[in-house]
């Protein structure tokens with residue numbers, strides 16, 4: 001999903017659920033979103049948002065809104081799960097096998113050149129979610145193994161902090 005509408009979607013959903021928190025982009029590569037209770041900020045991964053479909057981004061945002069609404073200390077326990085359900089998202093949605101990960105070695109490319117990354121080669125045929133919202137033979141992904149350069153410790157550490165810059 002493009003970043004401009006994704007940010008708008010996040011702001012709309014936060015307003016809809018009465019959450020007057022901040023929104024920021026972060027640089028994480030292995031998790032799509034994060035809730036920061038100290039700064040009252042929901043952040044989404046710039047990398048993963050671009051690899052996700054609108055539906056995946058919506059579920060990620062609702063996942064984080066559920067964390068924000070139930071408060072710190074519930075983790076993914078029953079209180080959070082009940083809230084996530086109430087908001088219409090499932091705790092499993094954002095971590096399923098179809099969820100993209102940046103810097104994963106398997107790169108699937110569609111005929112339009114969109115790249116989707118996975119840690120493992122998918123067992124079933126997948127089509128490009130950016131070209132078609134449903135499975136489409138026309139937009140099948142072709143998989144290539146492209147090992148990424150190893151992350152340094154410094155980069156890994158940077159992932160956990162919220163960057164000061166935002167795109168907008």
Ligand SMILES: [Zn+2]
Pocket residue numbers: 063067076
């Ligand atoms: Zn969570």
Ligand SMILES: [Zn+2]
Pocket residue numbers: 110111112113114128129130131132139
């Ligand atoms: Zn595509």
